[in-house]
Amino acid sequence: MDKHTDIFAQPQTVDFAGSDSPVWRQWERWEIGGVLALALAVRWLTIAHYGLGLNLHSDDQGYMNSALHFLQNGMITYYKGNLPTMHMMPGMTFWLAGLFWLFGTGPWGLLLAKYVTAVVGVLGVFGVYLLARRIFGHVAGLVGALLAAMYPPGILTDTLFLTETPFLASFAFLLYFSHRLAHRHDWPDFFGALICYIIALFFRPTVALYPVVLLFYFLWKRHSTVRLWKQAGVGALIVLAVMTPWWVRNYHDFHHFVPLDDGSGNPLLLGTYQGVGYPDQLTFQQTLKQIAIDYPVVGKDPAAHEEQWMNLQQKVAEQRMGQWWKNNKMSFLYSYLVLKPLTLWQDPFYWIPILRIPQSVVRWMQWKLVILGGLGYLVTLVWQPRSRQDTVWILATFVYYTVLYAAYFCFGRYSEPLMPLVMTGIGAGGVTLWQRLRRLL
16 A cells, blocks of 8 residues: 555654645545534533533532622632632633623523533644644544544533633643644744643643643754743743733732642642541541631631631641651552552543433543553554654653642542543554554565
């Protein structure tokens, strides 16, 4: 078979990865267009079926209330509509406030906002496809996109008001433009990556240190050192300019410098109750009650003393971690290096069953997807030397987030936006095995 007609060919056969004018075959457009149409249809039909009743009554309700309060008084709040918050970055507040301002805050306005949010979710699937196509070829990207389009937790998330949806879209395109930048070194690709990084940062502060991973990746790809440092300097100045209003707001409301948010005390404390061998003198709820007893002013109304309440939980968490390390170093290491990362990836974020798909089926499916995706990347790493650096970069992305989240309370919501990248590994590994088999035959 002519390699230029092989649908499983690597991107180099269509001169995609390094070309300024990538080749898009007509059938490729139709195929990925069909997958994206399917993804959008499933999400819109889910919204149409469940309506506004599809609600976690958790963070999604908190973000919606924050947006409504922002429209009313211009204040970024979360727990109370009359008190400023440091619980989160302002991305969701701004995003939902814009949608509510456009469509209204009545039932139809909220419903239309859900439909638009679903479009953003599909945009994230498309971004992952574009990245996978550049690195592993069209078929690998198509497999990953199709799996992501029909992944039940992804469908559920895209029909709710949660950070996962806009974060996936911005992060996927951050990776896409970063890959282009690593090969072409162009300023438009740099600005595309920078804009996506800033957007992702406004939804999830965990992306803040990700440029460190990109720096090593660019150096490994032999990015022009002079241009790299120029772009790093320009990027730092733009990020400082964009973040300055947020810093001024935080200093005005809380009287000290807060670079991102300050809501990590609670998940850090919760994380000390995961694993084995942790200090168990008090349960988590008993610990919170004890903090309220020790600090009665804060305990009477934690929402009114949000920053202090979070700081107290962080202080107790650090004490518990120190005691855990002192009492049983092996269980501490085993919990933070093995058990908590496993929990991060094995538990799907699927709290509400939809479309008659039971939670047991999704839990069974989750491990299969993670294992197959991991094996797919390993196969590609061994048998596709042309994409080896890019594969290592993607794996480093998984390591970055796994290490970061393992320090806190681990559950499937944190890894859910990365699952389309995991599924891409299935497509990449499958294509690699097919090419290997063809050579043997």
